Amino acid sequence: MKKHTLSSFKTLLVTAATTACLMSASAQALTLKLATDSGTQGSPAGDALKKWGELIEQRSGGEIKTKVYYQNELGGQQEVFDLHVAGDVDVMLNWPMTSYDKRIGVIYTPYMTLSWDEALNAYSPGGWVNNMLGGIYQDIGLKFFGPWPEGFNGVGSRGKYALNIADAEGLKVRTMTVFPAPQTMQALGYQTAAIDWGEVYTALQTGVVDGEAGNVIYWDYEYFRDSLDYYVQTKHFFMTGILSMNLDSWNGMSEEEQKVVSEAALEIMNDQFKAAKEQDDHYIAEAHKAGMEYFEPSDEQIREFAKAAREKVWPLMDQEIGSEIMETIRANATPL
Secondary structure, rough: OHHHHHHHHHHHHHHHHHHHHHHHHHHHHHHEEEEEEOOOOOOOOHHHHHHHHHHHHHHOOOOEEEEEEEEOOOOHHHHHHHHHHEEEEEEOEEEEOOOOOOHHHHHHHHOOOOOOOHHHHHHHOHHHHHHHHHHHHHOOOEEEEEEEEEEEOOOEEEEOOOOOOOHHOOEEEEEEOOOOOOHHHHHHEEEEEEOOOHHHHHHHOOOOOOOEEOOOOOHHHHOOOOOOOEEOOOOEEEEEEEEEEEEHHHOOOOOHHHHHHHHHHHHHHHHHHHHHHHHHHHHHHHHHHOOOEEEEOHHEEEEEEEEHHHHOOOOOHHHHHHHHHHHHHHHEEEEE
């Protein structure tokens, strides 16, 4: 009897320990790590990520917990995207890197669209750019929810600015480290240095570069307005973040949990589609107040830039992301 009691007690201990482990694993499985590679707490991107997490928790009735990580808290852009693909970051609002699949560079195709209406139609659910991105993301193990549009980008610089290709000579600007960002700015007449976002401030302060050519005006105003004198909205890229989830994390959830996450993502995306143009206009005005001179090139000047980029960069993209994708882009891009 004594041996039986001891044996039963041991069994109970093992069962309790196993149950505790399973409960712990279950708790971990229902905790999603959310991260953005660009955007501190309180920034538009940071606020969007925070709201996404809050919506997930609220709509799951607290069954899904979220942990939010902002810019540089988990590393630089490439490091955080690596974590996302590996599954160590479940959910992201990111400006994706092309290291895993160069076809992601479709969002960095210069001068695909030249107006807000054309761009938003292309990136909206059912739009021709949106449709291409879903399959590409799945191939690298990510669930594509949709874009988080910011607007057309430009070149922030000090001491000198360029409204045409000839005037860009001698200006060295920072570009994103993804293809074809450097190639695009070189086509527009600039010298380039591909620099990670986290190192841009130092590069400007030390004179490594004369300007920054990767973002909408918000980022140059918010981070570098003391270093930059001018902003020219060259419109070479329509900038958009991407809302995505690691596919293994996605498949590991129940259908109800998936619905919660995807519907929250859709709300975040729709919010930004409505707010993007207003946000961009707001920060143009703020940059003016801060003493930055803002220039919007004429249609003729934009066409000069666009023609040069399409002639020099698009053939390179045929080789890098494939002629099939480029045929779709050529068929749908804004006519010049």
